[in-house]
Amino acid sequence: MFLIIHVGDVLARHLAYIFNQCLSFGVFPDLLKFSLIKPIPKNKSKSLDDFRPISLLSVFSHLLERVILNRLLPFLERHHIINKEQFGFRENLSTVDAVAKFTDYIFNSIDKKTQSAAIFCDLSKAFDTLDREILLNKMENYGFRGVAHNLFKSYFKNRYQKVQLNDQNTTYESSWELTSTGCPQGSILGPILFLIYMADLPESTNTKFSNTIQYADDTSLFVREGIHTNLTQNIEQCIQNLSTWFHKNGMKLNENKTQIIKFKNRDDNLDLNQTVSC
Numbered sequence: 085m086f087l088i089i090h091v092g093d094v095l096a097r098h099l100a101y102i103f104n105q106c107l108s109f110g111v112f113p114d115l116l117k118f119s120l121i122k123p124i125p126k127n128k129s130k131s132l133d134d135f136r137p138i139s140l141l142s143v144f145s146h147l148l149e150r151v152i153l154n155r156l157l158p159f160l161e162r163h164h165i166i167n168k169e170q171f172g173f174r175e176n177l178s179t180v181d182a183v184a185k186f187t188d189y190i191f192n193s194i195d196k197k198t199q200s201a202a203i204f205c206d207l208s209k210a211f212d213t214l215d216r217e218i219l220l221n222k223m224e225n226y227g228f229r230g231v232a233h234n235l236f237k238s239y240f241k242n243r244y245q246k247v248q249l250n251d252q253n254t255t256y257e258s259s260w261e262l263t264s265t266g267c268p269q270g271s272i273l274g275p276i277l278f279l280i281y282m283a284d285l286p287e288s289t290n291t292k293f294s295n296t297i298q299y300a301d302d303t304s305l306f307v308r309e310g311i312h313t314n315l316t317q318n319i320e321q322c323i324q325n326l327s328t329w330f331h332k333n334g335m336k337l338n339e340n341k342t343q344i345i346k347f348k349n350r351d352d353n354l355d356l357n358q359t360v361s362c
Contacts (some may be wrong), residue, residue, distance in 0.1 A: 085143050099144070103151050109236030116145035118260065119245040121267050137212065139245065149272035151233070156276060165226050166279050169286050172300030173275040179299060186297050187307040199315040199348065200308040203322060206341035207330075210294040210301035211278060212266040214265050215334040216240045219281045226280070239273070265334075275300070281333070289325040293318045319344065 106112060123135035127325050150183065166174065171182040185203070193200035220240070224233055243263045249256045267274035285303065286296040293331060294307045305322050309315040330337055 088143055090291075099147065103148055106148060107151070107155075107235065108231070110231040110238060112148070112235060112239040114242050117239075117243045119243070119263075119270075121245050121247045123247065123249070133183050137247075137269060139270040141268065141271055146272050151275060153272055156273075159227075160276070160280070163227065165283055167283050167286050167296075167298075169296045170279055170298045171280070172298065172302075173279055182297050182299050186304060186306060188320065189295055193306075193308050198308050199346075200306065201315060201319055201344055201346045203305040203307065203319065203326070203328065204343045204345065205305070206338040207301045207303070207304040208336045208338045210335060211269050211274065213334055213336065214266050214278060214281055216265060218333055219277065222284065223280060232233075243268070245291065245324065277319070285329055287324065288329045291321060291325070294322050315346075 091249070100243075102113075119139035119141055121137050121139055123136050171177045171179070190200065190202075220237055222231065223236060228236060244260045245263055245268075247258045248262045267277050282298060282301070282303075285298070289305065290296055293310045294305050297304045297306065304328075305326070307315065307318050307322050310318060312325055327337070329335075
């Protein structure tokens with residue numbers, strides 16, 4: 085990157101020509117699809133499940149992805165493809181906004197003396213298990229057709245990765261392997277493509293007694309009782325809807341980290357642990 089910055093005036097004209105050709109013909113160059121994976125531990129545990137596979141990609145890949153992203157975001161906003169319940173990877177939105185929206189749901193329910201609860205979902209390896217064919221089909225339904233569709237199809241095709249581990253003075257590397265699923269973590273386009281993948285979840289899982297709050301792959305459902313249905317019935321319906329969506333989209337729910345929490349007044353003795361199974 086240091087070298088590229090210092091010769092930017094020379095490279096800019098040539099890169100602009102190459103990038104324009106890529107956009108015109110819907111082709112993402114194969115040489116920019118090699119990811120070097122350096123696992124980053126989420127915590128002090130040495131378990132393989134606790135490592136985050138961050139992809140180190142070519143600087144030129146990042147530049148081309150940024151060009152594509154600058155054209156992609158206005159299209160998504162103009163056609164409202166990313167749902168309003170999604171607060172992750174979006175400009176001027178943060179976890180604070182997600183918590184504030186969720187807190188409003190809770191207080192409104194308590195003010196109305198309505199029983200309510202939340203389902204906090206945790207997905208296992210969401211970015212790594214993303215089904216590329218499903219994503220491309222969704223994008224086509226959202227209006228990505230012709231050259232644009234071919235560009236994203238090319239983006240996922242022929243992607244290779246290898247893992248590199250450093251142990252004191254020794255470096256261990258795997259061989260280059262072709263990947264068939266997932267979005268590269270560490271890429272420019274990966275987060276927004278994941279949001280497109282998750283965009284239809286609220287429409288598929290919400291009922292008239294529930295609301296969804298999303299922050300990237302973290303999904304929470306606020307559920308309240310209805311006139312003719314109690315809270316337990318509504319929670320079970322939401323869980324069934326969630327399970328159906330996750331199954332159809334190749335996502336796996338981490339049951340050990342998925343929680344149901346009841347929000348209640350002090351005189352309400354409903355025990356969800358005895359009535360609802362997630």
